[in-house]
Amino acid sequence: xxxxxVLGATGSIGSSTLxxxxxxxxxxxxxxxxxxSNFDKLKEIATLFNIKNGIFSTKTxxxxxxxxxxxxxxxxxxxxxxxxxxxxxxMVLEKGRDLALANKETIVMAGNLIKKLAAAxxxxxxxxxxxxxxxxxxxxxxxxxxxxxxxxxxxxGPFKNLPKEQMESVTVAxxxxxPTWKMGAKITIDSASxxxxxxxxxxxxxxxxxxxxxxxxxxxxxSLVHSFVRTHDGILYGQISKxxxxxxIFAALTHPNCLDSGLPILDLWETGSLEFSxxxxxxxxxxxxxxxxxxxxxxxxxxxxxxxxxxxAFLNEEISFTDIPRICGxxxxxxxxxxxxxxxxxxELDERARKLAYEGIRKC
Ligand code: NDP
Ligand code: MG
Numbered sequence: 001x002x003x004x005x006v007l008g009a010t011g012s013i014g015s016s017t018l019x020x021x022x023x024x025x026x027x028x029x030x031x032x033x034x035x036x037s038n039f040d041k042l043k044e045i046a047t048l049f050n051i052k053n054g055i056f057s058t059k060t061x062x063x064x065x066x067x068x069x070x071x072x073x074x075x076x077x078x079x080x081x082x083x084x085x086x087x088x089x090x091m092v093l094e095k096g097r098d099l100a101l102a103n104k105e106t107i108v109m110a111g112n113l114i115k116k117l118a119a120a121x122x123x124x125x126x127x128x129x130x131x132x133x134x135x136x137x138x139x140x141x142x143x144x145x146x147x148x149x150x151x152x153x154x155x156x157g158p159f160k161n162l163p164k165e166q167m168e169s170v171t172v173a174x175x176x177x178x179p180t181w182k183m184g185a186k187i188t189i190d191s192a193s194x195x196x197x198x199x200x201x202x203x204x205x206x207x208x209x210x211x212x213x214x215x216x217x218x219x220x221x222x223s224l225v226h227s228f229v230r231t232h233d234g235i236l237y238g239q240i241s242k243x244x245x246x247x248x249i250f251a252a253l254t255h256p257n258c259l260d261s262g263l264p265i266l267d268l269w270e271t272g273s274l275e276f277s278x279x280x281x282x283x284x285x286x287x288x289x290x291x292x293x294x295x296x297x298x299x300x301x302x303x304x305x306x307x308x309x310x311x312x313a314f315l316n317e318e319i320s321f322t323d324i325p326r327i328c329g330x331x332x333x334x335x336x337x338x339x340x341x342x343x344x345x346x347x348e349l350d351e352r353a354r355k356l357a358y359e360g361i362r363k364c
Contacts, residue, residue: 002253003073004017004075004253005033007088008079009035012079012184013102020261030054032068034064036080065088069092074097075252076097076098078100079128082105083350086105086106086346090117094117100253108300111205127207129248130247135150135204136207138238149215149230151228152216153276154220155179155181155191155219156179156219158192160221164283174192176189185315193324197217212295217287219279226240250263296338297340298337301335301350302352303332305353310323310361327361
């Protein structure tokens with residue numbers, strides 16, 4: 001039995017995690033949860049799981065994270081959206097808990113420092129992002145020393161086939177209409193611009209210690225192959241299952257075991273064709289920019305921060321969809337290889353990039 005704390009319990013990852021816990025009473029138990037502003041859902045969670053003192057709001061209780069992480073547990077799921085997730089991950093590890101990590105910003109902003117912190121305390125970081133969960137599982141089976149290349153799959157999002165000249169005028173509603181995954185608003189916009197795949201290239205580099213030249217992206221609209229790794233002998237290994245985030249969450253929660261998830265399995269007789277194609281790098285500049293950003297820690301931080309600010313402005317209808325890469329590109333150009341020796345420096349660089357992004361928005 002694993003006792004689980006869920007951070008960001010009211011979100012998309014949080015809700016999938018809670019469903020899994022509800023469906024696996026023999027293997028999993030919820031002992032604590034946090035959310036930010038959705039008080040009604042927090043109350044529902046407290047009632048549904050019969051938890052009196054383990055449910056906190058980070059909006060009204062400054063010490064919410066610290067209090068929830070003092071509860072005895074075996075693993076913490078970080079399903080917080082955006083850069084606030086980094087502080088939570090640091091605290092999880094400092095409190096000596098294994099981390100099931102959906103919050104990709106943690107690795108994009110501070111992958112090396114976070115890995116060092118986990119190693120110093122002998123703790124596990126188990127990726128939940130579906131591509132990274134797939135790669136993590138494949139590398140465990142194949143052996144990291146045998147891997148020559150990582151290939152991240154991308155659904156392509158709602159604008160996969162949209163002509164470039166129509167990108168300028170896409171609406172928020174169109175960008176929020178993801179073809180295969182139901183997720184929070186920020187990551188859904190990122191999937192439409194391919195910034196999500198960009199963040200995932202950066203995430204893969206820092207998480208698996210693989211240079212960005214050895215991380216490729218392919219468009220795979222069915223979202224059934226969750227990523228590939230290639231071994232030195234040229235063979236590709238992929239991980240295939242239905243597009244359901246409960247699958248990678250379950251893998252993280254039950255690691256290192258392989259238990260019966262009870263989730264619907266993929267029936268290959270019913271599946272139809274699997275398609276793969278090269279991304280349209282020129283029409284999705286957020287993907288090309290990510291390869292530049294992945295080079296250094298400072299540029300990774302800047303890419304994430306500028307994109308977060310720009311996406312919030314797009315969601316508020318202050319800028320157009322194509323302004324997002326324009327703003328990020330300008331911010332990135334200002335971030336040379338800066339040293340990034342501690343978390344304080346990470347937050348400083350993050351703030352500097354945000355300021356530049358806000359300036360960029362004002363000029364739009
Ligand atoms: P959602 O927007 O659906 O949920 C976000 C959660 O974080 C909510 O519980 C929200 O609380 C909480 N939250 C928001 N702001 C803060 C804050 N400042 N401090 C503490 N908690 C906060 O996001 P997703 O579940 O879609 O994504 C979560 C993370 O997982 C992201 O990093 C995303 O990139 C990653 N991810 C998500 C996938 C998915 O399928 N959704 C797939 C792969 C990765 P409240 O609702 O109460 O405001
Ligand atoms: Mg992903």
